[in-house]
Amino acid sequence: MSEQNRRLVLAERPSGLVDETTTRLEHEDLPELQDGEALVRVRYLSIDPTIRTWMDDAPGYLPPIGVDEVIRGGGIGEVLESRCEAYEQGQLLFGMTGWQEYVVADAGARTMQALPPGVHPTKALGVLGITGMTAYFGMTDVARVKEGDVVVISGAAGATGSTAGQIAKIKGAAKVVGIAGGPEKCAWIVDELGFDEAIDYKNEKVAARLREACPAGIDLYFDNVGGSILNDCLGHLAMRGRVALCGAISSYNSDGPPPGPSNYINLLIKRGRMEGFLILDYFDRFPAAQAEMAGWLAEGKIKSAEHVVEGLESAPEALNLLFSGGNTGKVMVKL
């Protein structure tokens, strides 16, 4: 086979945002396909904040990406050639493709899964994929949203936050407040997605606005950002308030540990609960959740936004968009 694979490998570990020295473009010959394998042409890369954490040489829920290894990440591709029954030519698969143009799917290890029929690839990466499922299980299973809850969500214009807020409304939350950066995002989550209120953390004092928006306190806080916003929300918990820890995007580019939330002590005073989760633990429950989510999409109860960037070489700057707040909705790279 004369085609070559182009891939981005980790050239050196970044300090802060990734830049042109972080990744290196490499070419390699495509491997000889073995029995039980399929060759997949990657079509979309899923750009997620967690990728940045894997670039650090620090303990996490997965090992760090090694220097000179391809950047780890999810994506969607099309089967070009198959030497197994599990995968058919022309089929769309999702899985950990990495930042590259071609990947070999291994039927035995089930490294890639077929997309549900009729689902567009961008939806499969977004609202019906890892980010949507993160919102779904975080809101329902970890934070246990219930009727009448006053809900606050940070990163509310991001892929996970925007979906989490809409799920809270569907599940009967009395009020859903989103925290986002800038007036456009704030207008979008209220006018388009149906959040009840928005707090613009770039232009408003979050703690004071939380007291206004949630006079009786916060029953459920879905945290995507960590840092001072987590602390402000902990400081304004209602009795038996719950905090679902989904991410800490404010700290992923900082050296050393983030500052801890001194208001954690309010968990004691308010008999609160703070719990972390990772979507990895919920894979076996995806089908039922995806079916429910697909129904909401069809009924127009859930809206999703996608922010598509073109070309493999754009992946590093697409990742940075997540930290500069340059995106609205799910960031992906089209190859």
Add this chain to the structure above:
Amino acid sequence: MSEQNRRLVLAERPSGLVDETTTRLEHEDLPELQDGEALVRVRYLSIDPTIRTWMDDAPGYLPPIGVDEVIRGGGIGEVLESRCEAYEQGQLLFGMTGWQEYVVADAGARTMQALPPGVHPTKALGVLGITGMTAYFGMTDVARVKEGDVVVISGAAGATGSTAGQIAKIKGAAKVVGIAGGPEKCAWIVDELGFDEAIDYKNEKVAARLREACPAGIDLYFDNVGGSILNDCLGHLAMRGRVALCGAISSYNSDGPPPGPSNYINLLIKRGRMEGFLILDYFDRFPAAQAEMAGWLAEGKIKSAEHVVEGLESAPEALNLLFSGGNTGKVMVKL
């Protein structure tokens, strides 16, 4: 009635430890007893860390003690005279006596409760009282100790921590590690109470010792102290580790909020849970728990220590013992 009540009122709010300017001794005539009331001679005061938090003008689970008001606190007393059916002369009662020699019990408001028959007053304040019940419900209900757990307890030579560790052993924990200050306390919890291991936070590096003592991580951390020890334990959680927040004694004398635990992010990586509780919420479940605890006492499975200080005027320095680590076991003042 010619007797006078002597009481300690809050003269001024302390900064740091209480001192001679914090409280003021006052004399007052005993009130005329009304129908439905009983006059109680206070015999023991329960000295608890939370009393210090009530002296600050800061929001909490109860309002601050007002300046010129009697210091709030639990205690045990004997009925001297009764004008109601609920209380009988000579009966021992427990409840919020305050730091004073006499208190009026109100049958309608049930401000004081009869001691279970046969229970010595110091046990009723300690292992069978609020502190023992805090250990019981924190360990069983909040942290949900189970067989095979690796358990770490801070403030382990204190009244609550020492009991919590013994309950963990009874409930089948694989290993119980106590963190306490100084070699005497560390020896006591291991040799007398049956903890498996002790870490002397005054003379050892807690994080390094936790890694040694709990090589596979901490399943359950019962936190009485907050601060750096909470942070160290969060940093060494096992998968799905639980943290029960019982107190934050390291911060009660500091101005402003305590530093937050930057390792809270490990709750996300390890899918952990951190939950606060207050014993106030468990009053209706005390009888069953006290019966179980009384059984363990009778069988010698639970040992308790009491640190008794004499005289009303000693109450402020008794409170300070909790923060200097000068006590082993339950601190109380005998009047």
